Amino acid sequence: MAPFRPLLPSLLLLSLGGACAHHAEPSADAAQAPQERPASIRLYTLDCGRIDVHDMGFFADGSHPNGQRGTMSVPCFVIQHPQGVLLWDTGLDDAISKSPEGVVDPVGPRFFVHATLQAQLARLELSTSNIRYVGFSHLHADHAGNANAFFASTWLVQRKELEWATATPAPLGVDPTRFSAWRQAKVELLDGDRDVFGDGTVRILSTPGHTPGHQSLQVTLAKTGTLVLSGDLCHLRENWEHDGVPGFNTSRQETxxxxxxxxxxxxxxxxxxxxxxxxxxxxxxxxxxxxLE
Incomplete structure (x- = not known):
């Protein structure tokens, strides 16, 4: 397995923020093999890893350690739309799956991948070439761990996020080797919200604060209704309910x-x-x- 770079600055600073606001039309060309597309929108939740955290206090308001251990899920989402497939976040690096006992970050957390992202896509009869769009909530390593596999897709990322994440030295929590394919991929740099398919059903929302170009995803399904996928707008339910902001976010006010x-x-x-x-x-x-549909 390739050397694993520490993630908790990717976990401890697994938050950072800033944003924008610009509407762009969906791209007509998509690197996508022919496939049978659903008549309606479907949303699949994939297990893209798990993080065992030694102190959950780091994610509470103000990041005050409390000694309480906890677990964080790392999902990815596939949205199948009649106009193509959107993958939201790419999870932890699939290479971690080669270490059944997980990979320990020097700062404390342990990272696990039990089912690779590509294996789960295969269960949906999808390959990386079938993914029209890849949307990144942000470029921390637990959300962009498999980005390079999707060099043939169109990447939807905020302009401020890519500028921030490719700075030298790399910000804490960012491993530029995980998304180095941005130089070959078709990157659509966003300056705010984005109606992905042009019909209002799948919308990227500019939600800075965790990182300068953080974004969330709104999906409107015919039977289920509206869901908003957080990215790292919040890490904990109590933060959402009580306006809690970890101390490592790039902007408390923007959050x-x-x-x-x-x-x-x-x-x-x-x-x-x-x-x-x-x-x-x-x-x-x-x-x-x-x-869900």
Missing amino acids: LTSMARVRSLVKDTHGRFVIQHVPEDFASLPEFPAY
Whole structure:
């Protein structure tokens, strides 16, 4: 396995923020093999890893250690739309699966991958060439761990995020080798929100604060209604309910503004907010390969 770079600055600083606002039309060309597409939108939740944390206090408001151990889920999401497939986040590096006991970060957490992202895509009869878009909530290593496998897809990333993540030296929590294919991929740099397929059903929301170009994803399904996938807008349910912001976010004020925006959107749409790192939220979604529609 390739050398594993420390992640908790990717976990401890597994948060950072800043944002934008620009609407772009969907790209007509997509590197995509022919496939049978569903008549309606489907959302699949994939298990892209697990993080055993030695002190959950780092993710609470102000990042005050409390000695309480915990577990964080690392999901990826596949949205099958009649116009193509969007992959939201790429999880922890599939190479970690070669270490059944997990990979320990020097700062403390242990990272696990039991089922690789590519193996799960294969269960949906998808290969990397079938993915039209890859959307990154942000470029920390637990959200962009398999980015390089999707060099043939169009990457949807905020301009501020890519500028921040490719700076020298690399920001804490960022491993540039995980997404180095951005130089070959078709990267659509966003300056705010993005209606991915042009019909309002799948929308990238600019939600800075965790990182300068953090973004979340709104999906509107015919039967289920509206869901907002958090990225790292929040790490803990208590942060969402009580405006808690970890001390390692790049901007406390931007985080609070983004949370208020999404909270209002969820209320107005009678929707559901899914906190990606909360195991209970992960468990509440249909177990792969079941899906929401």
